Amino acid sequence: MPELPEVETIVQDLRPQLAGRRIESVQLTRDPAIRGRLVRYPKAATFIRRLRGRTIRSVERRGKYLVMPLDKDGERLVVHLGMTGHLRVWEPEEAPVKHTHFRALLDSGLELRYDDPRQFGRLLLGTQEALIAGRAFPARLGPEPIHGDLTEAEFDRIVKSRRRPIKAALLDQSFLAGVGNIYADEACFRAGIRPSRWTHRLTGRERRALYSAIQEVLENxxxxxxxxxxxxxxxFGLRGTNQEKLLVYGRSGEPCIKCGTPLQGTRLAGRGTVYCRKCQR
DNA sequence: CTACGGACCTGACCGC
DNA sequence: TGCGGTCAGGTCCGTA
Structure with missing residues (x-):
């Protein structure tokens, strides 16, 4: 569900609510199956024990991960929202929504809660090295596509380094961190490139167009x-508004915004894909 | 290295 | 109302 822009929005919202706050108590769902799925590292019981009493230093983002460094020893609380995860701060007396699996009472008197109907998300606690060693966090996560972290030259290099459909590359988090199904399709449309095009066959002009398009769709x-x-x-439980600006995602069969041709829906890299047969070559 | 399919879950929606 | 099938902003694993 959430790709880089959605995670970035949540990070910005949570930062003032969480930075400097101490975690007074922690509650995890009692269902052992859900616990095991949700808390990937360390074991659920250890996770609870080690998290209690810790102070959240800051709230950051790496790809689609929310990263919260804790006081001392380089440990961090890491959250991936999967497809349907929600992380937000509630008044303690508010009734938890269905599928609330994790709650942490803060010294502000408010409560941080995680809910996730499909349970694809996860909670991790540890140093960067421990999480990678425990295979809970990817050892190779690609560069951040925005905020000037990724240069055009570097993008060029990684696009040319492997041969695969460009959309498969964009979705691969070890290639680029944070782009998912929506923004991969949107970026390809804006760049005028078919998602099925082979990476090593893109021209320099096309690579440049794609580089700009990725940054544009994410920043917008x-x-x-x-x-x-x-x-x-x-x-805060509020909807974003960027869905109104999506030019291809979710618009299969509808007319292309540029040329009016019905947009083509297909399957690529195992994911629903929409593009314009005429505008994207 | 790559690609493909399936697995992991719930829930919304559609046609019958 | 109900039932089955399909689909969904994501990853991960096994198999070719």
Whole structure:
């Protein structure tokens, strides 16, 4: 569900609510199956024990991961929202929504809660090295596509380094961190490139167009507080507005915004894919 | 290295 | 109302 812009929005919202706050108590769902799925590292019981009493230093983002460095020893609380995860701060007396699996009472008197109907998300606690060693966090995560971290030369290099359909590359988090199904399709459309095009066959001009398009779609979406398609909401429970600006995603069969040709829906890299047969070559 | 399919879950939606 | 099938912003694993 959440890609880079949605996670970035949540990070920005949570930062003032969480930075400097101490975690007074921690509650995890009692269902052992859900616990095991949700808490990937360390074991659930250890996770609870080690998290209690810790102070959240800051709230950051790496790709689609929320990263919260804790006081001392380089440990961090890491959250991936999967498809349907929500992380937000509630008044303790508010009734928890269905599928609330994790709650942490803060010294501000408010409560940080995680809910996730599909249970694809996860919670991790440890140093960067421990999480990688425990295979809970990817050892190779690609560069951040925005905020000037990725140069055009570097993008060029990684696109040319492997041969695969460009959309498969964009979705691969070890290639580029944070792009998912929505923004991969949107970026390809803006760049005029078919998602099925082979990476090593893109021209220099096409690579440059794609580089700009990726940054454009991500930055525009952050400015609109993310795309709410099915159930994404920000850290205040509010929908973003970028879905209104999506040019191809979710518009299969509808007319192309540029040329009017019905948009083509297909399957690529195992994911629903939409593009314009005429505008994207 | 790559690609493909399936697995992991719930829930919304559609046609019958 | 109900039932089955399909689909969904994501990853991960096994198999070719």
């Amino acid at each position: 979406s952050i400015a609109a507080r993310g795309s709410s398609i099915i159930n994404y909401v920000d850290a």
